[in-house]
Amino acid sequence: MKAIGADDGFALEDGNKFYEFDIDQPQPKQYDLLIRVQAISINPVDTKIRQSPVTQAPRVLGFDAVGVVEAVGEEVKHFKVGDEVYYSGSPSYQGSNQTYQLVDERLVAKKPQNINAVEAASIPLTGLTASETLFDVFQISHKPDENRGKSILIINGAGGVGSIATQIAKHHGLHVITTASRDETHEWSKNMGADIVLNHKNDLTDEFKKYEISEVDYIFCTFNTDLYFEKMIELVKPRGIIATIVAFKEKQDLNLLKQKSITFTHEYMYSRPLYNTEDMHTHRQYLTDITEKIEAGVYKTTLNEVIEGLTADHLFKAHQKIEKQSMIGKLVIQL
């Protein structure tokens, strides 16, 4: 079977060090599903890990996949051969940039039947990140009525995570304020369900005044946390919650949280699989819920661009696009 990997961490300016190679098809054990991969998506985490040292070469990246179950381990209970599924998976396994991949069934859900594999590949990592942030970190209710009157600011609403977070938050009754700066990102974010789209080229305090927003219950930062750290503290309510998915470049003054008793979380979608937590199956539950909502027409795909064919060259081009940080919605590679 075919895989795309690299022997070392590398920067884009070093040129393309991805290469195609043949490896034996892996065998599923215990909770493993063996998946024939149909489509994958590229996320910012791919570009970050690509630059980090490789411990076992070649390293296969890829953290989002849609595919068909080809074989199952002896403990598998929720899936059978032939099921169409999607998942983000675990950094403990080789990634999805290959024709077959193993994944733990606790991290997997049935793919929505009303969208194709390419559309579905846009969902898992971003959907899980948004679900964990909204339900685990902000602890919003699953009942929309209980969230009425609550508001969320999503910084960078048109990115992959921002796009699905906006849909989930809006559906669950929150007042959703996002940020964007270009006409096309503004329109995209509105289309995802944002009530108000602020222009993040302007000072957000001024933007809040312009739209008569006094403060918000939750802030979800999906872009440059250092830049927004103090501003988020200013804009969130007393006893409000701030979450980020973007690592800091600088150390920060945590005393700034004190006056308002602010809660801060560094959300990382891989904590559960990485630590093999007892509640790892939460990922299956979150993805199953998203599947149901997509099939009911509540959520829609965040797919924006497709590359046909998994090759070392195409993968490199996809990394170039993502690393620019100007992507709207999601980029998917169809195998």
Place this chain on the structure above:
Amino acid sequence: MKAIGADDGFALEDGNKFYEFDIDQPQPKQYDLLIRVQAISINPVDTKIRQSPVTQAPRVLGFDAVGVVEAVGEEVKHFKVGDEVYYSGSPSYQGSNQTYQLVDERLVAKKPQNINAVEAASIPLTGLTASETLFDVFQISHKPDENRGKSILIINGAGGVGSIATQIAKHHGLHVITTASRDETHEWSKNMGADIVLNHKNDLTDEFKKYEISEVDYIFCTFNTDLYFEKMIELVKPRGIIATIVAFKEKQDLNLLKQKSITFTHEYMYSRPLYNTEDMHTHRQYLTDITEKIEAGVYKTTLNEVIEGLTADHLFKAHQKIEKQSMIGKLVIQL
């Protein structure tokens, strides 16, 4: 009426700048209660604010009081003249180091009837801090059965906040691990309900191994957050929550929270009164609940030392004792 105040912020080594003076008795308006103060307690926050610049001299400190309602504002609904009450109050008002004080009724509860004013004065600030941390930050359930299997580490279990936090956590079904280092603090913390008391003179990783504790759901730091920041991240579960009430001296690396998706809160009991939040009456609810639990014999006073008579000299001595940071339980001044 008599008050104790100071015209400038001062360090203890500057000598005693507290002095006694006469002022007019304040008049209650709106939600105000006028309280004849019977006993007050001294907290670390007193010693910190004492050292900060004074904006309006003389400044009257004091953030815990027990007393009798002498008069009420026109909007007061929950109390009447003659009620015995206790409260921590608000930094927006002059403090409790005086014979009469105004306090907003939303921050006040009836004093437990089965303990005296001196015993009751040990409770409000620490009880509110512990309640907010447990119920608002950690979001533990009010139903003990729903908390079974969850564990909390309280750093410095024998301090004022640690002593009441231990009782509340234990009563609500948590497995409570505290730290102490002296024989008397170890015994005190056990007496407050701690299941395990670790020795914080030893490395806490070693202490966890010794007592076969793998990791905890919640960590509440009531002593030297800089010292424990990285250690708490090591000892808390994935997706666990850390809260502190002690300001940092240094900036910190928030990326350390990422791997486990850890949540961090800088709890500050005065956020609600300071911002006059809609849910400010939560303080009345928390204190009322504590009153009921004390009257039912569930919680006990954390009083450990009493000074008779509110004088500038006695207040200075109380600040000396608290600033040493070796206090067990609470220090109260009886008027």
